[in-house]
Amino acid sequence: MMVRKELIQDNIELHEESSEFLSIRKEILEYPKPELLIGYIPDDSVDYEEFYICVTEDALATVNDIISKIKAEQEARLYNTINKKIKRWETQGSELEVDEEIVKNSRPLIEVEVESEYPIFSSTTPQFQIVNAEQMRDGYMELRCYDTAMNNVFKKRINAEVQVAPQSITAEVQTTCTYPSNSTTQYQYEIKDAEETYKQCQKKILSDILTVIFL
Structure with a gap:
């Protein structure tokens, strides 16, 4: 890529200590182009x-030659x-088939010789005359369509109806238990005495209070 010399000089002036072109600053300034x-x-x-950077004309010519060769x-x-490219024919054995x-000529061609009188055309001048179309056998021509048979497809059956009515039957199924059984279930709620429940609750509350106090 061709870069203007002014841009490189500006980079050297702006970055006097960190520019990549400091080592070849003298060659860049002396470059004529x-x-x-x-x-x-x-x-x-x-x-x-x-x-890489070309700071001499010889280096520029050498690099251009290398780039041209690579291109x-x-x-x-x-x-x-x-x-x-068309390569040389390599036989695979199919040329025999x-x-x-x-198609080849298995025998020499037949030579035919024709003899006739000379001159071939008569020397007399032809006489032309007017002939009407009706006087000739093929004087008129009629343009007709081709006599082709039109094979059309005709409907053999237009409408067909089929009615199916299922035959009515009566079917009953009755399940009979092999071993008849009669079982009943009876339960009763058991409710504790209210006074006894109240006493148990008081004991539990008192026990919890004492536990909290001693802790």
Whole structure:
């Protein structure tokens, strides 16, 4: 990529201590052209990114030649990918079957010789006359359609009805218990005496109060 020399000089002036161009500042200032070529070096062997800059005309010419060669190789590779070259025919044994299907002359051609009197056309001048259409056998022509039979499909049955009525039947099912049984269930609520329940509640409350006091 061509970069203007003024931008590089501004970078050096703004970053006098941290600019990447400090080591080649003298070469950049002495370069006669207004633009410098800066390129990226793709190298996966290092963890950092590398760039190159051409500060002489010889270096610029060398890099341009390398770029032109790489570009030509890529274009040739792309051209070969799109346009395949015709390779030499490699026989697979099918040419015998193809040769059998080709029509060939098994014998020499017949030579025919024709003799006639000369001149072929008579020297007399033809006499033309007017002839009407009705006087000739094929004087009139009639344009007719083709006599083709139209095979149409006709309906053999227009409507058909079918009525189905199920036959009525009566079916009954009765389940008879093999072992008849008669069982009843009886229960009764048991309610405690109210006074006894009240006394138990008082004892429980008193016990809880004493427990809290002593704790």
